[in-house]
Amino acid sequence: MTRTALSGWGRTSTSYADVVSPNNESDIATTLATSRDVIARGLGRSYGDAALLSGGVVLSNRELNGIGPIDAQGVVTVGAGVSIDEFLAQSIPHGWFVPVSPGTRQVTIGGAVAADVHGKNHHVDGSIARHVLSMRLVTPTGPVTVSPEVDAELFWATFGAMGLTGVLTSVTLRLTAIETDRVLVDTDRLANLDTVMSAMALGDDAYRYSVAWVDCMSRGKHMGRAILTRGVHATKSDLESSSLSSPKDAKLSVPFDAPSGLLNPLTVRAFNEVWFRSAPRHEEREPQSLSTFFHPLDGVRDWNRLYGRRGFVQYQFCVPARSSETVVAAVDLLSSSKVASFLAVLKRFGPANLGPLSFPLEGWTLALDLPIGSSKLPNILDRLDELVLEAGGRVYLAKDARLSPEKFAAMYPRRSEFLAVKERIDPEHRMSSDLARRLDLVGR
Numbered sequence: 001m002t003r004t005a006l007s008g009w010g011r012t013s014t015s016y017a018d019v020v021s022p023n024n025e026s027d028i029a030t031t032l033a034t035s036r037d038v039i040a041r042g043l044g045r046s047y048g049d050a051a052l053l054s055g056g057v058v059l060s061n062r063e064l065n066g067i068g069p070i071d072a073q074g075v076v077t078v079g080a081g082v083s084i085d086e087f088l089a090q091s092i093p094h095g096w097f098v099p100v101s102p103g104t105r106q107v108t109i110g111g112a113v114a115a116d117v118h119g120k121n122h123h124v125d126g127s128i129a130r131h132v133l134s135m136r137l138v139t140p141t142g143p144v145t146v147s148p149e150v151d152a153e154l155f156w157a158t159f160g161a162m163g164l165t166g167v168l169t170s171v172t173l174r175l176t177a178i179e180t181d182r183v184l185v186d187t188d189r190l191a192n193l194d195t196v197m198s199a200m201a202l203g204d205d206a207y208r209y210s211v212a213w214v215d216c217m218s219r220g221k222h223m224g225r226a227i228l229t230r231g232v233h234a235t236k237s238d239l240e241s242s243s244l245s246s247p248k249d250a251k252l253s254v255p256f257d258a259p260s261g262l263l264n265p266l267t268v269r270a271f272n273e274v275w276f277r278s279a280p281r282h283e284e285r286e287p288q289s290l291s292t293f294f295h296p297l298d299g300v301r302d303w304n305r306l307y308g309r310r311g312f313v314q315y316q317f318c319v320p321a322r323s324s325e326t327v328v329a330a331v332d333l334l335s336s337s338k339v340a341s342f343l344a345v346l347k348r349f350g351p352a353n354l355g356p357l358s359f360p361l362e363g364w365t366l367a368l369d370l371p372i373g374s375s376k377l378p379n380i381l382d383r384l385d386e387l388v389l390e391a392g393g394r395v396y397l398a399k400d401a402r403l404s405p406e407k408f409a410a411m412y413p414r415r416s417e418f419l420a421v422k423e424r425i426d427p428e429h430r431m432s433s434d435l436a437r438r439l440d441l442v443g444r
Contacts, residue, residue, distance in 0.1 A: 001019065001020050002018065003019075004016065006044065006058060007311075008047050008048045008049055008050070008401065009047045010304070010307075010313055010314055010399075010401055011309070011310075011312070012048065012311045012372060013052070013401065013434075015049070015052045016054060016055070017052070017053045017055065017057060017058040018057045018058070019057075019060055020057060021060040021062060022059065022064075023063035025138050025169055028138040028167050028169065029138055029143065031057060031059060032138065032139075032140045032430055035057040036430060037055070037432040038057045038167075038430055039051060039058055039059065039164075039431065039432060040060075040061050040114070041058045041060055041163075042061050042062070042110055042111035043062075043107060043111065045104060045106055045107050045111065046111070046115065046399070047398065047399045048398075048399065049433065049434035049435045050163070050400075051163070052433060052435070053432060053434060056432060061079075061110050061169075062081040062108070064079040064082075064169050065081045065082050066082075066170070067079065067082055067087060070091060070094060070096055073174065074096055074174050075133065075172065075174050076091075076172070076175060077172045078171055078172075078173070079170050080110030080167075080169050080171060081109075081110060082109050083105065083109075084102075084104075084105045084106075084107050084112065085247060088247055089247065090246075091175060092178070092181060092245070092246050093244050093246060095177060096175040097176045097177075097290070099125060099131035099173065099174065099175060100118060100121065100125060101294050102119060103295065104297060104298055105291075105298050109171050110171070113128060113132065113168055113171055114158070114160075115160065115359075115396075116129050116160040116353075116358045116359060117398075118347075118349070119209070119294070120210055120211045121208050121209050121210075122347065122348070122350050122360055123204055123205070123210065123347075123350045124208050124350065125350075126351070126353060126360075127159070127353060127358065127359075127360055128159075128173070129358065130353065131173045131175075132171055132173045133172045133174060134146065134171075134172045135155065135172070136170045136171075137154070137166045137169070138166050138167045139154075139165065139166035139426060140166065140428060141425050141426070141427070146158070152354075153421055154424075156353070156354040156358075157355065157357070157417075157418050158355075159355035160355050160359055161422075162357075162433065162435060162436075164432075164441060165421065165426075176233075178233050179233070179235045180233070180234045180235065180236060180239060180242040181243055181244050181245050182234040182238075183209070183234060183288050183293040183294075184232055184234045184238060184285045184287060185229055185230070185286045185287075185288045185293060186207070186230050186283065186284050186285065186286075187227065187229050187283045188227070188228045188281070188282050189226075189228075189276065189279045189280065189281045191222060191225055192221060192223055192226075193223055193224025193328055194224075195226075196212050197324060197328075197364075199228060200212065200228065200346075200348055201348070204348055206230075207231060208231070208232050209293070210229075211345060212228045212346040213227045213275070213346075214344040214345070215272045215344070216335055216340075216341040216368070217265065217335055217338075224328070225276060227275070227276065227279040231288070231293060234287055238285075238287075239287060247290065247291045250298060250300060250301040251299065252300045252301065253302055254301070254303055254306055257308050258305060258307065258308050260309065261308070261373055262308060263312075263340060263371045264340060265339075267340075268342050306342075307342075307371050307372070310372040311372050312369055312370055313370045313401055314367060314368065314369050315367070315384060315399065316365060316366065316396040316399045317365065317393050317394065317395050318349055318359065318360060318361050318364065318365040319361070319363050319364055319365075319391040319393035320362065320363040320391065320392055321362055321363040322363070323363065323392060324364055326364075326387050326388065327366055330366060331344075334368070337376055337380055339377055340370070341368040341370055342369045342370075343367070343368070343369040344369075346365070347365050348363070348364060348365075349361060349362055349363055349364065350362055356412070356417045357397065359397065359398075361392075361394065363393075365396075385403070385407050388411070389407065389410055389411065393411070394412060397435065397439075400435070403439065405439050408440075415441075418441075422441075
């Protein structure tokens with residue numbers, strides 16, 4: 001074991017833990033049996049403290065890296081430590097894409113399941129949970145295979161639980177067939193938040209993928225102006241020539257921490273103006289690469305260093321469709337307070353799944369990147385919590401770094417169901433994390 005300093009992608013806190021890298025279930029079981037507090041960790045892309053465990057054992061899953069053959073129906077078994085990037089390098093040339101992709105390829109398959117990741121297609125395809133057929137999981141009481149038919153209670157409890165039900169070793173899932181490595185994208189530049197939300201509500205069902213970039217610094221009749229991009233996978237007949245090329249590695253990187261305060265209301269407002277004006281007013285069926293459409297931030301390695309040493313909070317919430325006004329209120333709160341959000345992304349969610357800690361609810365989700373620095377930020381975050389709670393919504397645990405246990409319990413009313421499952425498979429409360437300690441999810 002090696003005592004190592006670890007942080008989340010937002011870099012808001014650091015903790016020290018012993019890191020081990022087992023490559024088989026037997027060694028994982030031994031670690032669980034001989035260690036008091038354990039959590040698995042992939043590539044460290046959860047923003048807060050979900051993959052941190054101060055004074056405990058952090059189990060790196062990167063040696064669990066097997067990739068099985070893809071059958072004719074697109075079913076494949078993948079090691080939990082394989083990144084989406086590594087997997088796509090093998091699957092795309094054979095005409096297969098992941099059924100759900102978050103905004104980065106630098107996430108392990110195990111991490112994707114633990115966070116129950118969603119993408120631009122949740123309104124059509126749901127979260128990754130809908131596409132997983134079975135999983136191998138080493139719990140403190142032993143290795144098990146779980147599926148919707150075999151220990152369904154544990155299967156569903158694992159999605160969104162951020163590793164607290166055990167250590168995933170492999171995942172069997174069904175992929176999406178593609179004919180090319182291009183997406184046909186329609187782009188619209190829209191004047192305000194009401195306009196973009198109306199366009200999404202009325203038109204998203206015609207597209208498999210939909211996402212809007214929102215300007216949270218604009219005010220008045222232009223509050224929440226947005227760039228809406230929606231697309232479908234291009235077929236061979238859509239293009240003059242086609243290919244199935246793997247994603248390219250990042251060509252740029254941020255070699256050092258940016259000066260504190262670089263991303264402030266003035267610079268963010270200037271960036272937003274340039275970004276908004278650079279988008280076409282309306283464009284249809286533009287062929288874009290899979291990387292450009294799904295993972296634009298992966299083009300810059302270590303982009304989180306742009307926020308400086310103090311880091312940033314990513315605050316992502318979802319609210320039911322009936323509470324769309326909460327999205328408007330949140331954007332109004334940010335723009336009126338002049339607390340800069342360098343990135344704001346709006347999507348629509350389809351129906352929720354059966355996971356007690358799964359994040360998506362049918363309705364709207366807004367993700368905000370908020371640099372640490374403004375004295376107003378803590379109060380703004382507390383007010384956002386209140387708005388979300390009033391609307392019957394919740395925040396995303398994969399992004400969270402500061403929620404209270406009381407607010408968490410109110411946002412996730414099935415918390416007790418999850419804890420009952422955890423008590424069954426972890427009676428000695430060995431699975432833990434800094435997030436679990438903070439939110440009172442270690443166990444009774």
